[in-house]
Amino acid sequence: MSAKKRILFIANEMSPYLELTEFSEVVNKLAIKSNDSGFEVRCIMPRFGAINERRHRLHEVVRLSGINISVDNEDFPLQIKVASLPNARLQVYFLDNEDLFKRKFVFTDDADKWYDDNGLRTIFFCKGALETVKKFGWPPDIIHCSGWMTGLIPMYLKTVYKKEPVFAHSKVIYTIGQTTFKEKLGSDFLKKALINPAIKDKDLEPFKDANNVGLMRGGAAYADAISFGVEKPDKKLVEEFSKVKGKKTLPYDAESDLTDYLQLYNDLATK
Secondary structure (H helix, E strand, O other), X not given: OOOOOEEEEEEOOEOOOEOOOOHHHHHHHHHHHHHHOOOEEEEEEEOOOOOOHHHHOOEEOOOOOOEEEEEOOEEEEEEEEEEEOOOOOOEEEEEEOHHHHOOOOOOEOOOOOEOOOHHHHHHHHHHXXXXXXXXXXXXXXXXXXXXXXXXXXXXXXXXXXXXXXXXXXXXXXXXXXXXXXXXXXXOOHHHHHOOXXXXXXXXXXXXXXXEHHHHHHHHHHHOOEEEEOOOOOOHHHHHHHOOOOOOEXXXXXXXOOOHHHHHHHHHHHXX
16 A cells, blocks of 8 residues: 655644634645545644634644744744644644744734734744754655745745755645735845745745735745635736646635645645
8 A cells, every 4th residue: 555645734824723814714624634535634834822822732842842943144943832633633733933923913913013023934934844844754745835924935945945855755735815914024025035045036036025915926936736715816916827837726616625625636746
């Protein structure tokens, strides 16, 4: 019998832990359905302060914690926590850092003001997720990224991490979701995103707007396959990514039972 194919879901929201858009529930259902369909599944998301650790029974994974994630010549300790997804035998890993995620709100403060360090938090999460997988020593066949905050991951996989044995056979799906903010991620975002000399300035071209749409554009540009996770995504992204030569694309389908995603995972995993 052949070994189970492995799917890693990386998302900035997932039901029941954090529900900012409707796709948080889809990530939950996809993880469970994939698990029930014979895939080996793991999930990674940020441990925002809005997530109740006691209610969701998060506990620290000491053997995985203790990595330092370097961004813009500054080291940030990475703490990794884990919980079992309710009604499913699969693990969700939460990436935490005292300075970046220990606050009561997600992307804006109690006065609805955008956090100045959301760009830094994004880079930390994207790099931290890939470093966590390296520490697992768990090679995923499929990496499904959803949410704007995961937008850098497909590019990092095709540049910095392309020679890492754990990612040697990984195929990436990126889901274009809802546009949820208009703010920029800061004038220094692209500079900070250069986490390794393997990344050149031209590699960051798709991200140049440094906003919600820019992150999704970059994620889709570097992914092996694209899906649309919302009924009315940004019009420019629809024009750019509805049909891309050589890439499988899944249109949005409100009635989907998600078997179209399973088919896509299978197609990519057997290439």
